[in-house]
Structure formats: structure tokens, C-alpha cells
Amino acid sequence: MLKPYIKKKLNNYFKASIDQHLKYERSLEHWFYKWLDFQNNSYAKSYTPKNTYYEFGTGWGKTLTSFIKAAKRFSYVNNSSLDNIKICLFDSFKGLPFSNLEEDNHPSWSKGEFSYSKQHIIDIINKHKFPLNNVKFFEGFYEDSLNSETLKSLKEVPPSIITIDTDYYSSTKDVLKFLPPILQSGTVFYFDDLFSFFLNDDYGQVKSIKEFNQQDFGKLYPLSENNYNGKCFVFSSKKWEHSN
Numbered sequence: 001m002l003k004p005y006i007k008k009k010l011n012n013y014f015k016a017s018i019d020q021h022l023k024y025e026r027s028l029e030h031w032f033y034k035w036l037d038f039q040n041n042s043y044a045k046s047y048t049p050k051n052t053y054y055e056f057g058t059g060w061g062k063t064l065t066s067f068i069k070a071a072k073r074f075s076y077v078n079n080s081s082l083d084n085i086k087i088c089l090f091d092s093f094k095g096l097p098f099s100n101l102e103e104d105n106h107p108s109w110s111k112g113e114f115s116y117s118k119q120h121i122i123d124i125i126n127k128h129k130f131p132l133n134n135v136k137f138f139e140g141f142y143e144d145s146l147n148s149e150t151l152k153s154l155k156e157v158p159p160s161i162i163t164i165d166t167d168y169y170s171s172t173k174d175v176l177k178f179l180p181p182i183l184q185s186g187t188v189f190y191f192d193d194l195f196s197f198f199l200n201d202d203y204g205q206v207k208s209i210k211e212f213n214q215q216d217f218g219k220l221y222p223l224s225e226n227n228y229n230g231k232c233f234v235f236s237s238k239k240w241e242h243s244n
């Protein structure tokens with residue numbers, strides 16, 4: 001029979017292990033990992049987009065770090081190269097722009113908020129040993145940077161996983177207006193600021209998604225996930241691209 005102090009030590013060890021596992025299962029890193037795995041290894045691997053991550057709004061790099069960790073874990077588990085994974089980052093690196101739109105008006109946001117330099121993001125990428133050659137930067141406010149030239153440069157690397165962490169309705173609308181020519185069914189989205197106005201569909205990212213879904217080329221459908229439920233969506237084109 002185990003002595004009481006040994007039994008207590010083992011119980012604490014197993015409880016800590018379970019808590020750590022549950023914490024990971026609910027993390028954004030795991031969400032990224034799960035979709036990398038699905039897009040590469042599931043029944044849909046022959047026709048779902050894969051291995052290209054777009055991030056709109058890099059901020060201090062927390063979400064990007066989660067993706068890089070997921071990419072490294074995926075590559076290790078599948079004995080594949082990180083060179084197969086591409087990242088495209090879209091940010092002004094000057095923080096939030098000024099906006100006088102009612103739909104953007106939130107007490108937590110102001111001009112210049114979340115301003116982190118491009119070098120700060122490069123340092124994060126290097127710190128986590130992700131190949132910098134596999135990262136493209138698109139610098140500037142979206143009304144300027146999301147143009148036809150940018151779109152042309154992305155034709156060969158359409159997104160498979162997209163994070164939109166742009167806070168504003170107006171910025172999210174710019175992103176969703178830009179993406180359709182390169183979107184494929186099966187692309188998944190994570191919206192970081194969906195609950196900012198408590199899901200009021202006349203404000204913020206919720207309004208931009210509502211307007212996107214009123215267009216005629218496809219829709220964003222909510223995904224039921226055990227982590228980040230309510231913040232993630234999958235795109236499906238109105239005309240299914242993969243018929244026999």
C-alpha cells in the first residue's frame with residue numbers, strides 16, 4: 001500500500017497533468033494544430049486548402065506565436081518540413097487608424113492602440129525558429145495595402161487558415177472585401193474581436209460578417225468547437241469547386 005504522502009504526490013501529479021492537457025485542448029494553439037492536421041491528413045486532404053496562414057492585425061504577436069508553435073508541432077508529428085508552411089502578415093505596424101464610424105466606436109480602442117513594430121514581429125519569428133524566408137509582410141493600412149497588386153502576389157499562396165484581429169468593423173470589412181478572389185471552400189477563420197460589442201450585429205466584426213454573408217459568392221458558417229466556440233468559421237463558396 002502506498003504511503004499517504006506518496007499517494008498525495010501522485011494524485012497532485014496526475015491532476016496537474018490532466019489540467020495541463022485540458023488547458024492545451026482549449027488553446028488557440030491547439031485550434032491551429034487541429035486545422036493543419038485536418039487540411040493535410042483528413043478525408044478532405046486532396047481538395048481542401050492547406051499550409052498557408054494569413055494574419056490581419058499582428059499586434060504584439062501573441063496569436064502569431066500560437067500559430068508558429070502549432071506549425072512546429074504539426075511538422076514534428078508528421079515528420080515534415082516547416083518550409084512547407086507559409087505565413088502572410090498584414091499590419092500597419094502603427095496601431096489602429098483613426099475612425100469616426102459609429103460601428104467602430106468602442107471604449108477600449110483608440111488611434112495608435114496596439115502599435116508594435118515590424119522588427120518586434122520579426123524578433124518573435126526568429127525567437128521561435130520559424131524560417132523568416134517563409135513569411136511575407138504586407139505593411140500599411142488596409143485601404144492602401146489591400147490592392148490589386150497585393151492580390152496578384154497572393155494568387156499562388158491562397159489562405160487555408162485566417163486570423164482577423166483588426167478590432168474595427170471598417171478594417172474587418174476591408175479584409176473581407178479583399179479576400180473573395182483567392183478564397184477556397186474549406187478555408188477557416190478565427191475572429192479575435194467577435195464579442196467586443198456582445199454580438200450586436202450592427203457593430204464591429206459581427207456586422208462585417210453579416211454583410212459578407214449577404215453577398216453572392218459564398219458564406220462564412222460558424223464552427224462548433226470545444227475551444228473558441230463562436231469565434232471560428234469555415235468558408236464555403238456558393239458554387240462548389242470540387243465536383244467530379
